[in-house]
Structure formats: structure tokens, C-alpha cells
Amino acid sequence: MNGNDAPPGPDYFGSQIPFMALLGLKAREIGENVAIVELPYRPDLANSGGVFHGGVLMSVLDFAMSAAARGPDASRIASTVSMHTNFLKGVQTDLVITGRCIRKGRTVAFSEGRITTADGELVATASATFALRERRKPSG
Numbered sequence: 001m002n003g004n005d006a007p008p009g010p011d012y013f014g015s016q017i018p019f020m021a022l023l024g025l026k027a028r029e030i031g032e033n034v035a036i037v038e039l040p041y042r043p044d045l046a047n048s049g050g051v052f053h054g055g056v057l058m059s060v061l062d063f064a065m066s067a068a069a070r071g072p073d074a075s076r077i078a079s080t081v082s083m084h085t086n087f088l089k090g091v092q093t094d095l096v097i098t099g100r101c102i103r104k105g106r107t108v109a110f111s112e113g114r115i116t117t118a119d120g121e122l123v124a125t126a127s128a129t130f131a132l133r134e135r136r137k138p139s140g
Contacts, residue, residue: 013067014074020063023056033101035067040094051090052123058085061113061126064099069109069130071101078109078130085126093117107132 009021013030023045029036039045039052039060047053066078096116103110113126 012063013070013072017063019059023059025060025063030067030072032071033068033104035064035099037064037067037097038094039097041092046092047090049090051092052095054085054087057087057115057124058083058126060095060097061085061099061115061124062128064097065101065111065113065126065128066099066130068099068101068113069104069111069132075135077133077135079133081108081129081131083126083128085124087124089121089123091117091121091123095123104132 009016009018010027012020012025012027013035024040024042026038028038037060041052043050045052045056062080062083066080069078070076096118097113099111099113101109101111109130109132111128111130113128114122115124116122
């Protein structure tokens with residue numbers, strides 16, 4: 001069975017993203033300039049200290065901020081140009097990740113992201129720049 005035979009994964013605001021599915025990310029809300037997702041804690045997503053690995057946190061922040069930059073229009077793609085992340089606290093609990101687009105032009109968008117625990121404790125923050133373009137139509 002090749003990758004094309006696999007059943008479709010979860011819908012991430014109009015996109016199939018196998019890596020986000022592998023992480024267990026859950027899409028919750030998309031709007032103009034905002035995206036909210038959730039990530040349940042799993043020990044296999046932890047570092048040697050047992051808390052969420054920083055690479056996992058950066059990945060879900062990148063997704064939430066790019067989704068906010070793109071907005072609900074699934075015909076557009078937001079590709080990361082740069083990203084800065086601050087890790088404030090290591091945790092072993094389910095997370096809520098919020099991305100907000102703070103400024104958008106025709107080809108560039110700027111977003112901020114926050115990760116909190118379910119009860120609102122701040123875990124990480126980020127900011128990023130995204131290149132915006134139209135999604136290529138499948139050939140054939």
C-alpha cells in the first residue's frame with residue numbers, strides 16, 4: 001500500500017496534513033485572522049524530561065499561525081519564512097494553541113501564537129512571517 005492508498009486523515013481547515021495527524025492535533029476553530037487547535041499530551045511527544053518536546057510545540061504553533069494567516073480560504077497557502085519561539089514552561093497536559101494574524105498584505109502575513117494549558121496557563125509564545133500564495137491546482 002502506498003501513500004495514495006491511505007484513507008484521508010483529519011481535515012485541518014481544508015487541508016490534509018499527515019504530520020499534524022501523526023502528532024494528534026485537533027482542529028477546533030478557523031476564522032478571519034484566527035485559528036485554534038488542541039494537542040492532547042502523549043508520552044511519545046515528550047523530551048527526555050517527560051514534557052512536550054520543543055519541536056512538537058514549534059510545529060503546532062507554526063500550523064496555527066499559518067492557518068490564521070491563510071484564514072478560512074483553503075485555496076491559499078501560507079509558507080513559513082521565519083519564526084521565533086519562547087518556551088515558558090514544560091508541561092505534561094493537553095494544550096490549546098491559538099494563532100492570530102496581526103497583519104496581512106497580498107503576499108506576506110505576520111502572525112502571533114500562544115500555547116496554553118486547558119486552564120489558561122501560558123506555556124509558549126511565538127511570532128512568524130508567512131509568504132502567501134494561491135494553492136496549485138492538481139494536474140491531470
